Amino acid sequence: MIPPLFLSLPGKSETAKHIVFMSGDEEYRSEECLSQLARVMSKHHGFKCTVLYSVAPDGTIDPGVANNIPGMEQLKTADLLICMLRFRNLPDSQMAYFDDYVKSGKPIIGLRTATHAFKIPAGAKYHSYSWENQGGFGKQILGETWIAHHGDHLVESTRAIPRADHPILRGITNVWVPSDVYTVGKIDGTVLLDGQVLRGMSPTDPPLEGAKNNPMMPLAWLRTSPKVFTTTMGSGLDFLNEDLRRLIINASYWLLGREVPKRARADVVGKYEPSPIGFGKHLTGKRPGDF
8 A cells, every 4th residue: 555645634523624734845844843733733723634745756755855745636625725835846737736726815824935935947837936936926925035044044043022913923922933034025914023133042042232133024924815824933943932833823713714712722742853954954764644
């Protein structure tokens, strides 16, 4: 029997909302953190969850494979898409499902590298999604594309500072992540969190003085047309932070039209010891069922 090429986790009922997670980045361990998020949202919140991965010809997960994410047809029944992709160039047969979902107007959550999710050559059918085409999916749908590292990568960590009062921030009191702040331009939407650049890689480090925090960059924002929540946080190590997991849970509830819990349950399910960020540092030989 051929092992499945994506991960399926049940909802609490046959009518449970279906969340599809698309992972596919070489640096930040999306295959690990999205699998954990799916387990949390399936077990604690009753959502049906499907996790899609970049898969090599031998059936193992390899985020360096930029042209194959099996199971894209799962988007046909999705109520919410959560994606963390980087420079993918998927075949038209797979992109067609993504394109249909985006055009359906259903909600999307974009994490970190989703701002530069696709790198599709000019002349290709879905080149409009490429980050090189006027910002592509990141700019046109999520609200921003890749610009630069604002904080010093692997040197200056990030604390989230609330800018707005919104149900998505309910129960969120302490978001610190080791990932650096991304450079972000003017957002066509509501900024919920700003990113305070810290002097070092510890949550107790003080804010960096000077221009990097004056003003601070948007760190998480909400758009209502399209219905999208985006944050430039999102590495595997970032999701060790309970309130960051809670933030994505809250955003999912809100985007799906459900009441956001006062303090959504966000404790990890099973073991979660994410691998270090960096190219070529993913767990090798893993199949979807291993998550």
